[in-house]
Amino acid sequence: MDMKKRIHLELRNRTPSDVRELVLDNCRSVEGKIEGLTAEFVNLEFLSLINVGLISVSNLPKLVKLKKLELSDNRISGGLDVLAEKLPNLTHLNLSGNKLKDISTLEPLKKLDNLKSLDLFNCEVTNLNDYRESVFKLLPQLTYLDGYDIEDREASDSDGEVDGDGVDDDEDEEGEEEEDEDGEEEDFDEEEEDEDDEEEVEGEDDDEEVSGEDEEEDFGQDGEGEEEDEDDDEDEEEAETGKGEKRKRAAEDEDEDEDDDDDD
Structure with a gap:
């Protein structure tokens, strides 16, 4: 050309x-x-x-x-x-x-x-x-x-x-400032991510605590159920004992009546 x-x-x-x-x-x-x-x-x-x-x-x-x-x-x-x-x-x-x-x-x-x-x-x-x-x-x-x-x-x-270097220097400075700003933004994002991670960890801990409380409640309910079962068993035993005593008394009464008849 x-x-x-x-x-x-x-x-x-x-x-x-x-x-x-x-x-x-x-x-x-x-x-x-x-x-x-x-x-x-x-x-x-x-x-x-x-x-x-x-x-x-x-x-x-x-x-x-x-x-x-x-x-x-x-x-x-x-x-x-x-x-x-x-x-x-x-x-x-x-x-x-x-x-x-x-x-x-x-x-x-x-x-x-x-x-x-x-x-x-x-x-x-x-x-x-x-x-x-x-x-x-x-x-x-x-x-x-x-x-x-x-x-x-x-x-x-x-x-x-050539002259005009100042313009290039200004551009370089602006580029550095932009990089610094980008770096700050990145740091800010990283901090946000760290905070999010901490919140997630705390959330997991809360879930664990809640699940622990549920287990305790379940355990308490189970314990109460067992106690109620024991009380029912005792009532049944007492009822059976009472019946046995009534039978014994009835038998004794019958024997006494027979004795009275013999004396007559």
Whole structure:
């Protein structure tokens, strides 16, 4: 896909002035030059042209707000003076994987007063003796060269980003707050579950107590029934004893009557 068509697709029905970031990696440049990019992109802050076959950046429009430019894996060998002219507020420049051979080709970058970070990985210039010392001396405004400062301290992630990091930080903070809220909700749910479990256990204990009371009542009823049975047995025995005594008395009375008859 050529660069013009890619730019049209990247707009997605937006106007160029609405675009802050534009990524055109791996599309085709015509004759090694930038095409389709105009000064209408007045608010563009990040532009990426990785591996698009660039030989020259002479066709760059003036982009006053551009801060980060990715030009790695192209065939640029010079002509960097246009960068200071067209991109006065550039802070991050990646030229790794290009055809830069001499320190002198970097001299036009002296005019980029705000340049903080420069990447030249896999460029022949990095093979020169005292390469790092020479570049830092040539470009005193630089803080990082190839990701490290003059004391060989690695750049932090925030130093590698464009302005607007605060927005990302706010989003991260909001995400953390949401996570915290989710965590609190989860803890609350867990507490509710624990309370439910406790209630269930208490309910089971109550059921056990109730069943125990029922058993006691049943036992009491059984005991009372047994006592009543015993009383009935005693009454029957007494009744039988009474009958026996009556029979004995009747028999004795009969004997006495017989005796009386004999005396007569």
